[in-house]
Amino acid sequence: MNYSVEDLQSQFQRLRMTETSKELPTFLRKAESNSWTYQEFPRELLTYEERRREEKMIERHLKMAKFPYQKTLEEFDLKEQPSISERQLRQLRELSWLEESFNLIFLGPPGVGKTHIAIGLGLEAILKGYRVLFISMGELIPLLKTEEYLRKSQLQMKKIRDADLVIIDDLMYMAMDQNEANLFFHLVNHLYERSSIILTSNKGPEEWGELLGDQGITTAILDRLLHRSEVLHLDGDSHRIKHRQTLF
Numbered sequence: 001m002n003y004s005v006e007d008l009q010s011q012f013q014r015l016r017m018t019e020t021s022k023e024l025p026t027f028l029r030k031a032e033s034n035s036w037t038y039q040e041f042p043r044e045l046l047t048y049e050e051r052r053r054e055e056k057m058i059e060r061h062l063k064m065a066k067f068p069y070q071k072t073l074e075e076f077d078l079k080e081q082p083s084i085s086e087r088q089l090r091q092l093r094e095l096s097w098l099e100e101s102f103n104l105i106f107l108g109p110p111g112v113g114k115t116h117i118a119i120g121l122g123l124e125a126i127l128k129g130y131r132v133l134f135i136s137m138g139e140l141i142p143l144l145k146t147e148e149y150l151r152k153s154q155l156q157m158k159k160i161r162d163a164d165l166v167i168i169d170d171l172m173y174m175a176m177d178q179n180e181a182n183l184f185f186h187l188v189n190h191l192y193e194r195s196s197i198i199l200t201s202n203k204g205p206e207e208w209g210e211l212l213g214d215q216g217i218t219t220a221i222l223d224r225l226l227h228r229s230e231v232l233h234l235d236g237d238s239h240r241i242k243h244r245q246t247l248f
């Protein structure tokens with residue numbers, strides 16, 4: 001029987017090996033010119049397919065994460081932020097907190113790098129295959145409130161609930177009413193022990209009570225957030241102001 005390259009390509013496609021299917025002619029040429037052995041040939045194909053799948057997964061996860069900007073931990077200048085040590089950052093990078101579903105809480109005034117570190121860690125997590133979602137508290141509340149009747153909110157909330165790491169940025173910058181605090185509690189309760197949360201806030205947990213209103217809910221939320229967590233305080237002057245660009 002005589003198979004054409006196209007036949008082989010569609011067979012690979014039916015097996016969902018789309019990447020191999022596309023590159024098959026190139027691989028056939030390489031196999032010939034490099035005299036690949038029977039073992040080398042399938043190995044080359046499979047390695048390629050695996051690598052491309054991983055790359056595509058990372059691309060998908062990066063898109064899904066919805067980072068407001070992409071900055072890596074390498075771009076974070078520790079000299080500018082002495083309240084976090086090189087060793088601490090290295091430990092955070094290893095992501096054992098994520099494996100163990102620990103939460104991280106970054107506290108400090110505006111511009112000290114809370115969001116930058118959160119995004120940097122989120123990027124690391126994506127490169128290791130985790131699903132990450134970034135959302136600001138200001139976006140999260142309307143999402144929770146419209147989840148019941150808006151399909152778009154339902155889909156986004158599902159992604160949040162299924163993520164391995166949820167970054168909630170700028171927690172408690174505004175007061176919540178009873179209903180909002182309740183919805184937030186249910187989310188935290190769902191994520192608790194199932195995934196990790198990174199929170200950033202310019203207010204300490206002792207002040208969160210005032211903003212959440214209800215004492216009972218505040219205690220319940222704090223309980224879950226803080227139970228397995230690492231709290232890191234960043235301070236100093238705002239990086240934005242120090243590196244302010246001026247027109248004149």
Ligand code: ADP
Nearest residue numbers: 076077080081110111112113114115116239240
């Ligand atoms: P916030 O603490 O308010 O979340 P950001 O993390 O958004 O602050 O930081 C504000 C800006 O300053 C960002 O562009 C961030 O990349 C930059 N930045 C802050 N701290 C550092 C740092 N130590 N090294 C490099 N860039 C920094």
Ligand code: MG
Nearest residue numbers: 114115169200
């Ligand atoms: Mg921020």
